Amino acid sequence: MATYDQSLSRFGAHGRSRSGLGAMTAAPVRHLDLVLLGVVGIIQSLGLLMVFSATRGPNPPFRYGYLTKQAVFVVLGVAALSVVSLIDYRRFRDYALFVYGAGVFLLFLVLVPGVGSSAKGHQSWISLGPFQLQPSELNKITLIVGLAGVLTHYQGDIDLRRLGIVLGMAAVPMALVLVQGDLGTTLVFAVVVPTMLAIGGARPKHLAVLLLAGILVATVALSGGVLKQYQRDRLTTFLHQDTAAATGGAAYNLNRAKIAIGRGGMFGQGLFRGSQTRLSIVPEQHTDFIFTAVGEQFGFFGAGLLLVLFCLMVWRIWRTALLARDEFGTLICVGVLAMLVFHTFENVGMTMGIMPITGIPLPFMSYGGSSTLLNFLAIGFVLNVHMRRFS
Numbered sequence: 456m457a458t459y460d461q462s463l464s465r466f467g468a469h470g471r472s473r474s475g476l477g478a479m480t481a482a483p484v485r486h487l488d489l490v491l492l493g494v495v496g497i498i499q500s501l502g503l504l505m506v507f508s509a510t511r512g513p514n515p516p517f518r519y520g521y522l523t524k525q526a527v528f529v530v531l532g533v534a535a536l537s538v539v540s541l542i543d544y545r546r547f548r549d550y551a552l553f554v555y556g557a558g559v560f561l562l563f564l565v566l567v568p569g570v571g572s573s574a575k576g577h578q579s580w581i582s583l584g585p586f587q588l589q590p591s592e593l594n595k596i597t598l599i600v601g602l603a604g605v606l607t608h609y610q611g612d613i614d615l616r617r618l619g620i621v622l623g624m625a626a627v628p629m630a631l632v633l634v635q636g637d638l639g640t641t642l643v644f645a646v647v648v649p650t651m652l653a654i655g656g657a658r659p660k661h662l663a664v665l666l667l668a669g670i671l672v673a674t675v676a677l678s679g680g681v682l683k684q685y686q687r688d689r690l691t692t693f694l695h696q697d698t699a700a701a702t703g704g705a706a707y708n709l710n711r712a713k714i715a716i717g718r719g720g721m722f723g724q725g726l727f728r729g730s731q732t733r734l735s736i737v738p739e740q741h742t743d744f745i746f747t748a749v750g751e752q753f754g755f756f757g758a759g760l761l762l763v764l765f766c767l768m769v770w771r772i773w774r775t776a777l778l779a780r781d782e783f784g785t786l787i788c789v790g791v792l793a794m795l796v797f798h799t800f801e802n803v804g805m806t807m808g809i810m811p812i813t814g815i816p817l818p819f820m821s822y823g824g825s826s827t828l829l830n831f832l833a834i835g836f837v838l839n840v841h842m843r844r845f846s
Contacts, residue, residue, distance in 0.1 A: 483842035484541075491771035491841070495819060495834055498764050499529060502820035505748045509732055509741040510822075521741055521822055528824040532831030539835035543843060547836075548783045551604020555624065558597025561590035562631040579635040589825035591632045591640045596832050598628055598644065599790030602651050607783040611656030618661055621652060638686055639813035643797055645669060650793035651786055690811040705812050708744070711737045712806045716750035716758070723754030741822040743814060746806045765799050765818075775841040784840035791833040 503525055510521040547554060565571035565581060572580045572587065580587040601624060609617050625648045632640045649657075649665055676682050677690065692705040715731035718724065729751035731737050737747050750758045769792060776788035795818050802817040804810030816826045 483846060486842045486845065487540075488771055488775065488838055488841045491768060491775075491834065491838065494764055494768045494771065498761070498768070498819040501749075501761065502745070502817075503529065504726075505745055505752075505820060506741050506822045508727055508729075508752060509735070509737075509745065509748045511727070511733075524824070525822050525827070528827040529831075531824070532827045535828055536831040536835035536838070539832055540838045540842065542839070544784060544787065544836060544839040545781070545843075547600055548604050548607060551601050554597050555601025555604075558590070558594040558601075559627055559631070561588075562594060562628055562635075565590055565635060566631070579637055586824055589823075591628075591635060591637045592823075592825035592829045593832075594628045594632065595640065595643055595647070595794055596791075596829055596836070598625065599647060599651070599787060599794070599833075600836075602648065602655075603783050603786035603790060606651060606655030606786055607781070609656065610782075613652070613655065613657045613661075615661070618652070618657060621648070622665075636686075637814065638682070638690075639801075639815040642801070642813060643794055643815065646797045647790050647793045651790050654789045655782075655786055689813065693805070693808050693811055696808055708738045709805075709808055709812060712744050712747045713808055715740075715747040716807065719751040719754040719758070721754050722756050723750075723752045726752050728752065742816060743802070743812075743821065744806055745817050745821045746803050749820075750806075761820075762803070769796055772837050775837050775844075778844045779840050780844050780846065784843075787836050788840055791837055794833065795830075 503522065506525050507519075507522040561581070565579060570581060572582045579591055580589050582588075602621060605621060605624065606613075613621070625644060629641050629644045632644070649662060649669075652665075653662055677687055682690075689705045692709055696706070696709065711731065715729065715737050718729065718731065723729070727733060729748070732740065732748045732751050737744050740748055746758070746761075749761055753760075772788055772792045772795070776785050776792065779785040779788060798815055798818050801810050801813060801815045802821070805812045805815075816823055818830045819827070
């Protein structure tokens with residue numbers, strides 16, 4: 456942090472008292488983005504309510520199980536946010552490669568027999584007592600920090616060799632996540648990396664080649680034998696919903712989701728009154744399809760208000776990226792922004808049949824410990840950059 460005299464010199468404010476600019480730079484917490492923090496708090500509170508409404512069901516003894524666990528996840532997330540926001544984010548720049556390496560190490564650890572645990576046919580978790588840690592979720596923020604550190608070091612001068620280094624860094628966690636069967640996280644990486652490259656100084660022609668290569672890879676993956684049949688079905692069902700209506704699986708999930716949202720009408724059926732939500736008819740409603748609980752119970756109006764809150768959150772993150780003191784802070788905010796925007800657009804879109812069905816949760820709404828921890832860590836970094844924009 457700059458000293459008081461340095462701050463005075465920078466802004467041409469010689470002679471001011473220490474209660475002025477010196478106090479401003481000496482107390483970053485005074486510049487906490489209360490708007491962003493408040494919006495996140497409102498969305499998360501609604502998320503807890505929707506998780507409860509989607510899991511209470513007709514069986515009273517188990518009504519509070521998911522709510523209790525999610526509340527614990529939120530408390531842990533708030534603690535993580537507090538720790539990350541209080542440590543000067545520029546220290547993470549010095550250890551960016553270590554943060555990146557720690558994330559990759561956890562991905563390798565998942566694949567070790569006896570360490571990683573399986574669920575729903577995928578070995579993507581590490582058991583921590585009663586909780587399950589999903590390293591692929593946390594790798595989203597560790598990759599953002601790692602790439603931000605490397606791109607800052609390059610100072611906007613990214614030739615083919617440096618571009619290859621950045622892509623190589625991204626390829627390692629992407630490959631490990633894909634081996635674990637987590638296609639959704641792979642798609643998130645595929646959005647975050649080019650976005651950070653664009654802001655970090657990559658040349659337009661290189662980005663255009665990356666885009667074409669991405670389209671080619673996606674085409675080969677869908678038409679060849681790279682993906683399993685159920686993965687191809689999840690990605691392509693929204694393109695032929697009428698012909699897939701009776702095939703079950705992904706099509707069934709999509710149909711139930713659309714029915715739940717449609718029954719909400721303009722103002723919804725009321726809290727705990729939606730039949731699809733109350734009877735637990737929508738598969739995975741408390742996780743991937745949590746938006747359907749909002750749509751059915753609060754209708755178009757309530758769902759629209761939730762999207763407005765997400766837009767407000769996005770605006771505050773973008774604003775922080777513009778106000779950031781250095782390129783490292785800007786790149787972290789841009790990476791977080793790309794991640795949260797894609798999460799929100801993809802999750803909401805898949806429940807309405809306009810995007811592929813993936814396992815991407817809705818930020819601060821979906822049930823899940825690892826995703827909740829990730830979201831709070833990401834916002835903690837943004838708050839950190841905002842708090843230190845004068846120092």
